[in-house]
Amino acid sequence: MLSRIADSLFWLNRYMERSEGLLRVLHTNYILSFDRSLNAAHSWEPVMEIFSSAPPEKIKELAHDSNAALYYLINDAQNINSIKALTSKARENARGIQDNITKEVWESVNQLYHWLNDARFDQQLASADLLPVIDELLNRTILYVGITDTTMPRGIGWSFMCLGRFTERCLLTAQLTSKQFEQCNFDLAQEKDILYWRNLLLCLSGYEHHLKTYRSAATTENVVDQVILDTHFPRSIKYILNRMEKYLQDVVKSNATGEAESLYREFSRFNSLVQFADINYIKERGLKSFLNMVQQDVNRFSNQLGQIFFSYT
Secondary structure (H helix, E strand, O other): OOHHHHHHHHHHHHHHHHHHHHHHHHHHHHOOHHHHHHOOOOOOOHHEEEOOOOHHHHHHHHHHOHHHHHHHHHHHHOOOOOOOHHHHHHHHHHHHHHHHOHHHHHHHHHHHHHHHHHHHHHHHHHOOOOOOHHHHHHHHHHHHHHHHHHHOOHHHHHHHHHHHHHHHHHOOOOOOEEEEEEEEOOOOOOOHHHHHHHHOOOOOOHHHHHHHHOOOOOOHHHHHHHHHOOOOOOOOHHHHHHHHHHEEEEEEEEOOOOHHHHHHHHHHHHHHHEEEEEEEEHHHOOHHHHHHHHHHHHHHHHHHHHHHHOOOO
C-alpha cells in the first residue's frame, strides 16, 4: 500500500473519531448545563481547553455562554478542532483515496460535510435549542462508524483505519479522565458519589455500564477501574491498547522491516505495562503520572508510525 493512502486512511478515522468524541462531550455537557440543582456553576471551560485552540481569554469569555461555546466548537472555522474543521479534513483525506474506501464510506463523509456547509445549518445553530442539532451530528458520526465497520474489507487499509480510530480514542479517554480527576487533585482516597462522575462516564458512553457492573461503594476507584482497566469497556485504555496492538501486528506482518518490528516491540512493552497494571500500581505511580505516561507514549507511537509508514520527515 502506498504511504500516501495509508496516511489518509489513518487520519480519516482519527478525524472522524475525534468528531464523535467531541459530540458526545457536547451532548453530555449541554444537557447537564440545564441541571441547575447540580450544575449551578456549569462551565464550558474544561471542554474548550481540550477541544479548542482558543487562547485563555477567549475560553474565559465563552465559558458560561452555552450557545456561543457550542457555535465555536461546532462551526467556527478559526477553531482547528471544530466539527466543521475536522469534517473538512476527514473529507479531504477520503476524497483522495476513493479507490481505497467503499462508496458508502465516501458518501457518509461527503454528506456530513455538505450538511455542515449548508446555509440552513447556520440557521439551525442560531436556534434557542441546540440539542436536535447535536443529536443529528452525533447520529451521523455514529452512522459513519457503522458504515465503515460493515462495508470496509479487512485488509491492510482497515488496519490503518483502526489504528487511527483507537489512537484518537485512547488520547480522548486519557484527556477526559485527567480533566475530571484534576478537579479533585487526582486524589483516589477522596470519595465522590456517582453524580460527580456521571459527566465523565456519559462522555465515554459508560454511565449505564458502570451502574450495571459496579456494586461497591468505592465509586472513585470504580471509575478508575472502568476507564483504565476494564477489558470489556470499549473506551477503557486497556481495551483500546489491546486493539491497537492487534492492528499494529497486522500492519507489521505486511511490512516486515526492521523499523516496523522495532516499533511493534516498543509498543508491546508499553502495552504490557498497562495490561498488568492494577489499581494499586496506579495509586503507587499516581493517577496523573499514569495518564500523562499514556498520552506521551501514544503520541510518540503515532509520530513513529507516521515516520515509518507514511514517509514523514
